[in-house]
Amino acid sequence: MTTAVQARNFDEFMEGIWRQNPVFIMVLGMCPTLAVTVSAVNALSMGVATSFVLICSCALVSLMRNVTPKEVRIAVYIVIIATFVTVVDYAIQAISLALYDALGAFIQLIVVNCIILGRAEAHAAKNPPITSMINAAGMGIGFTIGLLSLGVVREILGAGTLFGVSLFGANFQPWVIMVLPPGGFFVLGSWLLLFSWWARRKEVAKNV
Amino acid sequence: MSTEIPVSVSKTTPTVAMVRTLGLVSAVCGLIIVGAYQSTFDAVADNKRIALERAVFKVIPAAKSIVEFLVLPGGAIEKKVGASDTAVGALKFYAAYDDTGKLAGIAAEGSAKGYADSVRLLYGYSPDCQCIVGVGVVSMRETPGIGDKILVDKAYLKNFVALDVKLNAELSALANEVKTVKHGTKTNPWQIDAIAGATITSRAVGRAINDSAQALLPKLVPGLDKIRSKP
Amino acid sequence: MSATIEIRSAPHVKGGYSVEKIMRHVVYSLLPVCAFFVFQYGISALASMVVITATCLLTERFFVRTGTQSGSISDFSATITGLLLALSVPPGFPLWMGVVTGFIAIALGKALFGGIGFNVFNPALVGRAFAQAAFPTAIASYTASFLPGRFTEFIPSSLAWPLMIPPETAEWLKLKQLDALAGATPLGQWKFEGIVASAVDLMTSLGGHMAVGPSPLLIIACGAYLASRRFMDWRIPAAVISSAGLVASVLYAYNPSHFPNPLFTLFSGGLMLGAIYMATDMVTSPVTSRGVWIYGGLIGLLTVVIRYFSGLPEGVMYAILFANAAMPLIERISQPAVFGAVATKKARRSAAFSLETPASTLRESKDVVIPIKVVSNNQPPKS
Structure with a gap:
């Protein structure tokens, strides 16, 4: 593989992680972002599940891109995405029922996550399988990072634990609001604030 | 004055191509789903059984194995077979047996409206003392830190060491309704001492047990001898 | 001899009011x-207030220094x-929670909007x-007032370690020969035990060891001073109190x-302080004269409704926040x-201008200059 190809692949990969981060830059897929990030484990599993669906469906969409007429493309994408969501649904049930209950309806709702349909339409339908898988992996990891950064803050403040490990001892006072829906909005808002403040600073520094 | 707008006239795709693609996609996806279902089926069934056993063993500590039963509306008790839907009006319960195959207790589900959503719970009934010997929550959405104290509050859990659910002489209903009372005013074994500050959730637990026990126990107790030993 | 004539636009007479003075x-x-x-x-309340x-x-x-807000x-x-925040939380509120709450109040309630x-x-709120x-x-754990030794001893929950659960005050109250009920506010006692405290x-606030805030009479007196100096709009509290009183009387x-x-409804809880x-x-309150009454009336009504019909014993806070959110609508x-305007409903509906829009006002025509909207960012001008 030539360096030019490597560089392009790396660029495709990093796009989702940083420049086009689905959570912090594009603010997509807010439904699972706010709903399941009560703990770091939930956030991580949701991120991994979404990434799996994203990568697999992008690969299949990309493979079929030359035989998909544009009139039926949305139907094709939805069928493909729904298939992999079903696979993930079974897989999580097989791995852990507790996790399945904690994530609830949001596993099935991956099917309507606009990141996935957006990637299929905007990227996978126009690029060869390897490239679109790399791009999808970047997006998936970017999404997982986004969920995890919410989940970590909410778990630490809301339960005093991180990945289930107690950080402050038994006497920790949980911030109840952090495990309730408003906490999701507060934490997401704070992260967005931090990122845009940082981006603004960088821009100012560039102009000076 | 009008500008000429170039309209892109695309060739319409022939129907055959669309049908072919959709057929191909459906076939591939169908295969993937069947494959996933087949390969996870055993693990999912195992997980479900383990989760159920764990829940039942928690409310009946002496239990070692469980059997699922149905009480039909007429009062007949029969073993539940397969995963088929229960008949209309039939009540489901789990009979738990100890390692010698003797009946250790009965577990059944109950639910009632709590503060946020319905509180579903599983309770263990001991035929020997005619009382409830344990309660576990199946699902709830109560406020963390307030309503979910019903899981951890030691004084509250003490209510369910031996909560009296004796039937009346005619075996038609409970002799005394299970009632949740204000914190610190429990005087009878059929009362539940509520958690101060979490009264609504405490009441929901009491109501769930009462409703379920009122419906199940009058039918179950007369036929209890049939299930004394493991079938 | 020459008289200086100063030529400038209105206003020519200024009152002596400024934000700082008010x-x-x-x-x-x-x-x-x-x-x-x-x-x-005692000292717990003082410490909470100071912190x-x-x-x-x-x-x-x-936030003022980082330049993100005015003022x-x-x-x-x-x-x-x-001060208002300290008065609205229990006196034994853990100090570290006071720090969190104070930060959120200014950062989230004020700085993010621009100061x-x-x-x-x-x-x-x-x-x-x-x-x-x-x-x-x-926030629901009040302690009894006028405890002996309150000027030398902290309420144990005040001094909880940061991020840690404050110790139970029930045991401590027992040492003071008071039952656990003394830690419940009159509103809580009414809601959960059905005990109605005497209005006098x-x-x-002097009737024994009650778990209440400062005396409503004192608050009214201090409010009267503000209203008499015109630092406060007396119509808002009047509207809140009369509306709450009316709804409570009807019920x-x-x-x-x-x-x-x-x-009981009027003098319990934080109604007076809130109003x-x-x-x-x-x-956050409206400026139109009818709007003030609507706003106050809404707060009074909501307070009573929340107190009587919800799971919460106190409703003043949510009532005021709700009315704050409704304030722009109320003003509208x-x-x-307008002075001199004839209030005719039909006039509004019929077009006051020709329906045939002259071509010169169309945005599409070439020579029209569309003004660019400049949005100020609330920042003080950089010198």
Whole structure:
């Protein structure tokens, strides 16, 4: 593989992680972002599940891109995405029922996550399988990072634990609001604030 | 004055191509789903059984194995077979047996409206003392830190060491309704001492047990001898 | 001889009011209330007040310095936020929670909107609402007032370690020969035990070891001073109190055994403090004369409805926050008629201009200059 190809692949990969981060830059897929990030484990599993669906469906969409007429493309994408969501649904049930209950309806709702349909339409339908898988992996990891950064803050403040490990001892006072829906909005808002403040600073520094 | 707008006239795709693609996609996806279902089926069934056993063993500590039963509306008790839907009006319960195959207790589900959503719970009934010997929550959405104290509050859990659910002489209903009372005013074994500050959730637990026990126990107790030993 | 003629545009006569002066006088009028609070609960209340106010001031200073909001530290508005917040939380509120709450109040309630004059909600209530959601147990744990030794000993929950659960005060109250019920507010006692405290005791806050805030009578007196100096719009508290009183009276007349008497409703909880000091916040209350009555009436109604029909014992905070959110709408529907304008409904509907739009006003025509909208970012001009 030539360096030019490597560089392009790396660029495709990093796009989702940083420049086009689905959570912090594009603010997509807010439904699972706010709903399941009560703990770091939930956030991580949701991120991994979404990434799996994203990568697999992008690969299949990309493979079929030359035989998909544009009139039926949305139907094709939805069928493909729904298939992999079903696979993930079974897989999580097989791995852990507790996790399945904690994530609830949001596993099935991956099917309507606009990141996935957006990637299929905007990227996978126009690029060869390897490239679109790399791009999808970047997006998936970017999404997982986004969920995890919410989940970590909410778990630490809301339960005093991180990945289930107690950080402050038994006497920790949980911030109840952090495990309730408003906490999701507060934490997401704070992260967005931090990122845009940082981006603004960088821009100012560039102009000076 | 009008500008000429170039309209892109695309060739319409022939129907055959669309049908072919959709057929191909459906076939591939169908295969993937069947494959996933087949390969996870055993693990999912195992997980479900383990989760159920764990829940039942928690409310009946002496239990070692469980059997699922149905009480039909007429009062007949029969073993539940397969995963088929229960008949209309039939009540489901789990009979738990100890390692010698003797009946250790009965577990059944109950639910009632709590503060946020319905509180579903599983309770263990001991035929020997005619009382409830344990309660576990199946699902709830109560406020963390307030309503979910019903899981951890030691004084509250003490209510369910031996909560009296004796039937009346005619075996038609409970002799005394299970009632949740204000914190610190429990005087009878059929009362539940509520958690101060979490009264609504405490009441929901009491109501769930009462409703379920009122419906199940009058039918179950007369036929209890049939299930004394493991079938 | 020559007379100087100064030529300038209106206004020519200025009142002696400034933001700083009004805020300073609000602080003055709050001082007796705070002193009474300290008299009731001793050093715990004093520490809570100092810590919360200091947090508010530091947060304000931080945001003013980083240039993200207008205003200056010397305008006393953050002091008011701090004092009101301290008065609205229990005296034994853990100090570390006070720091969190004070920071949230200024940062989330004020700085994010752009500082003084731009906030949508009363900052003190934003802080308290956050605390209510984050620490529901701590914010509901009141202690009895006028305990012996309150000037030498802290309420144990005050000094909880940061991030840790405050110790139970029930044991400590037992040592003071008081039962656990003494830690429940009169509203809580009514809601959960059905005990209605006497209105006279509630008015003075002096009836034994009651778990109440400063005396409503004192708050009314301090409010009267503010209103007489025109630092406060007297119509807002008047509207809140009369609306709450009216609704409570109607319900009491309907079923006296189920609802408490209206005087209990008026003098219990934070209704007086909320009506006089929080609802009247100049930024978050309407300015139209009819709007003021609608706004106050809404707060009174909501307070009673939340108290009587919800799971919460107290409803003043949510009522005021709700009315704050409704404030722009209230102002819109209560615009006064323009002087000289003839109020005809039909005139509004018919087009006052020719329906045939002249071509020259069309945006599409080439020579029209479309003004660019400039949005100010609330920042003080950079020197």
